Amino acid sequence: MKIDLSVVVDAIEMADDNYTYFLDIETGEIVFLADELITGLDNKGLEDEIEENPDRYLRLPTKFEIHEYRIMEDFVWSLSEGRQQELLERAIRGRGAFRRFKDTVYDLGLEKKWFQYEAAAYRKIAMDWCRDNGIENFE
Structure with a gap:
């Protein structure tokens, strides 16, 4: 299929x-x-x-299988070392990490970069799921 x-x-x-x-x-x-x-x-x-x-x-x-936190973490690590990475690393620690992360992404003007990264991560999850279940896909 x-x-x-x-x-x-x-x-x-x-x-x-x-x-x-x-x-x-x-x-x-x-x-x-x-x-x-x-x-x-x-x-x-x-x-x-x-x-x-x-x-x-x-x-x-x-x-729970998607691991949104891991996607955020990977995004932070994909950034060049510097102030942005430092602020986002701090934002994702502890309670309220998702809200702080999103607020910090907006404050730093990284929303476009984040949304592209997140979309690519979801696309990869979908492609892997299709492959693992023998489903052919098209775009």
Whole structure:
């Protein structure tokens, strides 16, 4: 099966605690199961479908498999040593690291560079996932 890589990238970017995304390999569509306790959405029909046809649905990487913190860390290390790197290294330490990182990226005028880096990281995760699951992709 061939799938548009951007569809996989979009699903990976949306990964969070409330939703688990799957690729339906028969239709090429991305479907999701919501955490019913948090969202109030009823998944019963899809949940049963996935349980009854486990070979038809491939689970996409979850938020915990994506390691957003590691992507931020790698971005910091990709910068030339200097004041920007030093400030961002400090920003990603401790509680509130994600918010401080984003604030510091904006303060330093690095948002375009960060968004390009982040997009490339998600694209690589999607490509690796497709390869690991025998899914051909196109753009």
